[in-house]
Amino acid sequence: MKKNITIYDIAKEANVSPATVSRVLTGNERVKPITKEKVLAIIEKYNFRPNSLARSLLFKQSKMIGIILPDINHPFFSTLVLKIEAHALSLGYTTFLCNSMNDEQIESTYLHNLVDKQVDGIIFLGGRINQVETNHALAEEMNQIMDRVPVVFVNGEMEGVDTHIVQTDEIDGITKVVDLLNNLNHQKIAFLGGESGISSHELKYNAFQHAMKNNQLPLNPDWILAEGFEIASGEALASQLLTLKNRPTAIVCVNDFVAIGVIKTLEKFDLKVPEDISVVGFDDIYLAKDFPPGITSVSQNYDQLGRTAVDVLIKRINNELAEKKITVPTRLMVRNSCQQLRE
Structure with a gap:
């Protein structure tokens, strides 16, 4: 059976101390060139690679990053995690x-x-960092964790927790949506989906109100309905909307799942999108482009968001300076679910 070569075997054959081998592996300049050359030759001879535990002892790093998310089934989180994982791997980190x-x-x-x-x-x-009202016990726990390892929040924050935050410009995304619909002559615009107390909903809804006001468009409280973030939520909310005599001509949804549910219900009642009602989503998940008729949506810019989160975390791991809060721009992806309102 082939023996597993250790740092001690390398040291013995090179007639140096294990500490010298460690310094060679870490690139320490205090090793004499002739000694370094001898150690490297033996390392190459045995194709020696220190295992993860040995590496963590040598380099004081495990080269591992943890990712905590609330729901891997949701395309926003699964897509973002893929970007995070790929970029971390390219930099030598596993997740x-x-x-x-x-x-x-x-x-x-x-x-x-x-x-x-x-x-x-x-x-x-997600999770605790998306609560509008911070749970102070959970915040204290987070601070205790941060005393031991650096933590980066993505699209969230906690009162009393001073950490690095990477976020997308969701406010600008909603503003672009309302501006688009206004330019398409829509004045009767609804806002559907979300949940009170969740920051991703509150942020978008407040931006919607502000954009409607800036465009001098009326806000109808009957068209502001919040009941979750799922496809079923969109179906239920669209059904509520259709009971009204006075209906909107366009619907802004808190995310693409809600938009899909809305479109399914509208078509069930023989209302065509966008001919009868325009619909816009948010997140630009992979389903948005291909779900008929093609959903106009706000892209969260997953690649840049994921890369930035990893880059900031690695800077913190290496005790380098990093911006405390970075905002990644969103993009409006215009497709076939909205059109000009006929006069």
Whole structure:
């Protein structure tokens, strides 16, 4: 059986101390060139690669990053995680993916497990960082975790937690949507989906109100309905809207899942999109482009968002300076679900 070569075997054959081999592996300049050359020749001879535990001892890093997210089934999170994982891997880091299933206790368990596994840092998505009113016990727990490893929040924050944040410009995204519909002659615009107390909903709704006011468009409270973020939520909300005698000509949805549900219900009642009602989503998930008739949506710019989150975290891991809050621009992806309102 082939023997597993260790740092001690390398040291013995090179007639140097294990500490000298460690300095060669870490690129320490205090090793004499002739000694370094001898050690490297033996390392190459045995194709020696220190295992992950050895690397963590040598370099004081595990080269592992933890990712905590609330729902891997949601395309926003799964798409973003793919971008994060790919960029981290390109920089030599592997990732631990932790799906909390929207459960705060599971979030806490994962936070402590990741620290116990000696990850170098954690990227945190959704869950507790999307609560408008911060749970102070959870914030204190987060601060305790940050005393041990750096943490980066994506599209969220917590009162009393001073960490690095990477976010998309959701306000500008909604503003672009309302401006587009206004330019298409729509004045009767609804806002559907979301949940009170969740920052991703509150942020978009406040931006919607502001954009409507800026465009001098009327806000009808009957057309502002919040009942979740899922396809079923869109179906239920569209059904409510259709009971009204006075209906909007365009609908802005909190995300693409809601938009899909809205379109399904409208078509069930023989209303065509966009001929009868225009519909716009948010997130630009992979379904948006291909779900008939092609959903106009706001792209969260996943590639840049994921790369930026990883870059900021690695800077913190290496004790380098990084911007405290970075805002990534969104893009409006115009497709066939909205059109000019006929006079």
